[in-house]
Amino acid sequence: MRIGIPKGLLYCRYHTFFETFFSKLGSEIIVSEQTNKDIMDMGVEFCVDEACLPVKVFHGHAASIKDRCDYLIIPRIMSICKKEYICPKFCGLPEMIIHSIPHVPKVSMEPIYMQNEKEFFKWCFSAGSAVTKNSAKIKKAFISAKKAQKKSRTGIIEPGQKLTVMLAGHPYVIFDEYLNMGIVNKLRAKGIGIITEEFVSDSETCEEVKKLVKKPFWTFQRRIFGAACVLLRHKRIDGIIYLSSFACGIDSVIIDLIRYCIGHFPMLVIKLDEHTGEAGMDTRVEAFIDMLERRVLNENYNPSPWECVFSGQNPV
């Protein structure tokens, strides 16, 4: 049995789990390549036009391996934290793939509720049953996959020469080098330190969002917004670069929420879409870094930008 795993969307975060699980079941695993032009082109060709770029790219990944596997893992991830959800496009992902790409093999359809072990096992049992009828083996594979996932970490934390920025955005945008036009390397080459939301603990972000009138609906909204506020408050960053995919509804909420709460703290929002011309991004990043450098050199310009977080009343 050959199991196909597209290297798109939350693969970057949960690949250890899925790969361990299926290899423990004794199946052969086919993972698509890193995103490249062919995959992007295929994704744009197959996917419905309204979807965001990461969903399109996911279609490309699925299409690139569909003929080489017997069972395609299309994770319908509904939720990864209690009472919080993931982008609604994940709910319909299997249907989108089956509808848009011709001749797809069998696809995993069950929803995934990752925060709840029992619920999560349901998915594993249904997907695992496609490989083996031995339920003890599935249970064992589930346990070792969970263990392996616990040990794996994603995120970027790198010290810089003078400046550090928070690279914010959905993980599938930050960790897809092709999609984000290699921004991590661009910042590295300029000697800029990078930190992502993974390095702020869940409890800290939960503390932070308690100050909001309404509890965040999406996990990434809580994580990114909370982390931005915590990092800023602890003076660990000099600016925020937000990578947003064009047409992402959740980003539009998070960006405005962050903007509202950080006052005059510098934030650069980069909208990503299909274009491959890098001049637009280079100009914005370069100008942003120039601005940060000059701000640091003239610190008395703005006494303490960090104090503007949640200054005064907070009607959000």
Next chain:
Amino acid sequence: MYALGVDVGSVSTNIVLVDNSGNVVEKLYIRTKGRPMEAVRSGLAVLKEKYDDRQIQSVGVTGSGRMIAAIQIGADIAKNEITAHAVAAIQMDPEVKTVVEIGGQDSKIIIIRNGIVTDFAMNTVCAAGTGSFLDRQAERLEIPIEQFGDYALEAAVPVRIAGRCAVFAESDMIHKQQLGYAAFDIIGGLCEALVRNYLSNVAKGKELLPKVLFQGGVAANKGIHKAFENELQLPVFVPPHYDVMGAIGAAILAREKLEREKKKTMFKGFSVSDAEFKSRSFICSGCPNRCEVVCVLENQKAIGYFGDRCGKYNNRSFSSPAVYV
């Protein structure tokens, strides 16, 4: 002794010579027409008649075509447009707090406090409200772009036109034309729509304090200028060299850099205007990224590459390395 500043934009290529006290002694405004190297070459050919290589102390380039221009002429610095525009604006008027810049393909806002850029924004996905859009509409209405602003000022009752998207603005405008509205009023309405679009997209959430400078090619348009003043309820100043501010900024930055580092210029000399420049692009098949690599040729000899993500071509050293900061 002069500093040479070159701004290779999507619509125009601007070249300036700035003397030691910061005065603009020479200024050229050339239409790029999609051929940046030809535009730079023809500009240098004009300067060659009047100036000597030794009079050029430093060279700075900016604009979306800065990479290619830096390789072509041997620049000391290649800087982004935002920094260049801000530096020029501060030099022109130390009191400036807000810079509105509208060029051919993009529009920006730069917020300056106490002589430091504290915030900026550029248009994201839509080019509505930029010079090339206005160019296109002027062509549609068969009005020379130079007179566009005068027409707008004649408008008695500017027509309301949707300004969110260039394509929709155009179709809205055509509908209004079909209904028989006067050209003056349509143009007046278009200027208002573009300013509204700019303020709600690019300048969204920014604090626009006086003094406001309006620069970039579109600042020549009196209609847009007036629409900005009406909408902001503030006086908006158009500096004397509004159309070449990016080039002035590049020149200043280049001079500052060489003075700081005590280095000599990398300028290749005005003779580059005699050389034949070509560029050729190919798709690298080294990996599945399939980068579109551009190779710049001077008299059939490769002098620089860019466009590859991995640096396979980019990192090749050449006799005239461009300095990117």
